[in-house]
Amino acid sequence: MSMTVREILSLGEKQLIESGIKDAARDSKSLYCYLIGIPMNKLFMEYQYRLQDLLCEQYFDLVDRRAAGEPLQYIVGNQEFMGLEFKVDPRVLIPRMDTETLVDNALCLIKEGRLTNEGARIIGDKNAWNILDLCTGSGAIGISIASLAARDVKVMLSDVSKDALEVARENVKLNKVGDSVKVVQGDLFSPFKKLFKKQKFDMIVSNPPYIESGEITSLQREIKEHEPMSALDGGSDGLDFYRRIANEAPDYLEDCGVILLEIGDTQGEAVKALLEGTERKFSEVRIIRDLAGRDRVVFGLYAKEK
Numbered sequence: 527m528s529m530t531v532r533e534i535l536s537l538g539e540k541q542l543i544e545s546g547i548k549d550a551a552r553d554s555k556s557l558y559c560y561l562i563g564i565p566m567n568k569l570f571m572e573y574q575y576r577l578q579d580l581l582c583e584q585y586f587d588l589v590d591r592r593a594a595g596e597p598l599q600y601i602v603g604n605q606e607f608m609g610l611e612f613k614v615d616p617r618v619l620i621p622r623m624d625t626e627t628l629v630d631n632a633l634c635l636i637k638e639g640r641l642t643n644e645g646a647r648i649i650g651d652k653n654a655w656n657i658l659d660l661c662t663g664s665g666a667i668g669i670s671i672a673s674l675a676a677r678d679v680k681v682m683l684s685d686v687s688k689d690a691l692e693v694a695r696e697n698v699k700l701n702k703v704g705d706s707v708k709v710v711q712g713d714l715f716s717p718f719k720k721l722f723k724k725q726k727f728d729m730i731v732s733n734p735p736y737i738e739s740g741e742i743t744s745l746q747r748e749i750k751e752h753e754p755m756s757a758l759d760g761g762s763d764g765l766d767f768y769r770r771i772a773n774e775a776p777d778y779l780e781d782c783g784v785i786l787l788e789i790g791d792t793q794g795e796a797v798k799a800l801l802e803g804t805e806r807k808f809s810e811v812r813i814i815r816d817l818a819g820r821d822r823v824v825f826g827l828y829a830k831e832k
Contacts, residue, residue: 529582531558532573538589545593553598557588560602595747608670612697617689619757621666625733627816628788628823629670632657632731635784637676641814641825648810648827649782652728654678658778660714660732660771661685663757665694665707667731672703682727683709684717687756714767715774726780733788734767736760765796772800772808779828787824794821801826 529537535554542550559566561584577585591601599605599620605612607621608629614620631642636655639647655677659668662683672681681703683694691709698707710717718725737758742750749758760766768787775785785808789797794813801808801824808826816822 528576528578530573531575531577534558534577534582534585535573538585541586541589541593545595547592553592554589556598556602557592558585561585561588595751597748597752600752607666608674610666610670610673610701612664612666612669613693613700614664615693616752617687617754618664618693619753621664624816624822625667625788627814628731628733628786629667629674631814631823631825632667632671632729632786633674633676635729635786636671636679641812643814649784652677654680655728656726656780657681657729657731658718658727659683660730661734661757661767662694662709663687663690663733665697665709667733669694669697669701669703669707671731672706673701679706681707683707684712684714686711686713687754690754690757714770715778718778724777726778726783728780728783730771730775730779730783730785732767732771732786734760734771736764736767736788736790736793738762738764763796764790764793765800768793768797768800772797772804776804776806776808776828781828781830783828785826785828789821789824791820791822794824797824 538554539550599614605614605621634642639649662685665683668681668683685691698704735758739759798811801811808828810827812825813821814823
């Protein structure tokens with residue numbers, strides 16, 4: 527028997543609520559819009575339509591997947607970030623709004639030479655920027671910078687995962703930034719160790735794995751059961767990748783180059799200490815908070831000693 531759209535949305539929402547899905551109402555509607563191929567703002571025009579059995583079955587198949595904990599973004603295959611669309615699937619982490627804090631500050635540095643929450647200029651003008659996005663995953667950070675920067679930028683997307691880079695390449699094409707973005711595979715800085723000298727960048731940005739190994743099991747099931755573990759596990763204290771980046775990054779930064787690292791909201795002081803404690807110390811090191819007031823990014827300036 528066919529049902530109205532309003533009826534199936536109500537049933538879908540009820541099933542998601544019973545399964546512990548936090549945003550059940552939103553997700554039930556998003557799944558319908560994905561199935562039919564309409565934007566959310568057109569949904570109200572659908573409520574009185576009656577769906578045939580086949581479409582009802584397809585809708586509840588999608589609801590079953592969401593009820594089992596599969597992230598909505600993996601089901602529909604995309605996620606918005608910085609106003610841009612990105613393809614996502616289980617090969618990559620889902621881009622999150624928290625990470626926009628890093629991108630906003632990178633863009634402000636490129637345009638104005640300062641961080642978004644500070645009026646003082648930190649770095650001088652540059653006509654062009656050569657940028658490295660380490661642990662790029664879907665490519666959301668680097669591609670957003672390439673798409674939205676007001677200056678001439680060249681961006682390198684790097685990740686150890688071949689599967690993740692396949693998604694990143696799709697997103698380069700989707701966002702039409704192929705002229706300014708390149709993709710390379712390797713473990714952190716390994717692709718940039720040249721025979722006679724190391725490749726250098728004006729800016730390094732990264733959202734590396736930072737979850738403590740022992741905390742993985744306590745994460746939401748959408749994360750621990752579906753998102754790639756290699757992009758989550760940061761070692762016993764969550765700082766393994768930050769140690770490596772802090773120690774190696776000076777070899778790959780130009781004089782007065784900058785680094786921006788996304789962090790977990792309890793890791794600010796620890797990562798700040800890593801940048802300040804390296805043999806070739808970073809200066810101007812500071813912790814940047816997100817819109818919710820939580821520590822989210824650590825910034826550092828690398829200036830060679832004269």
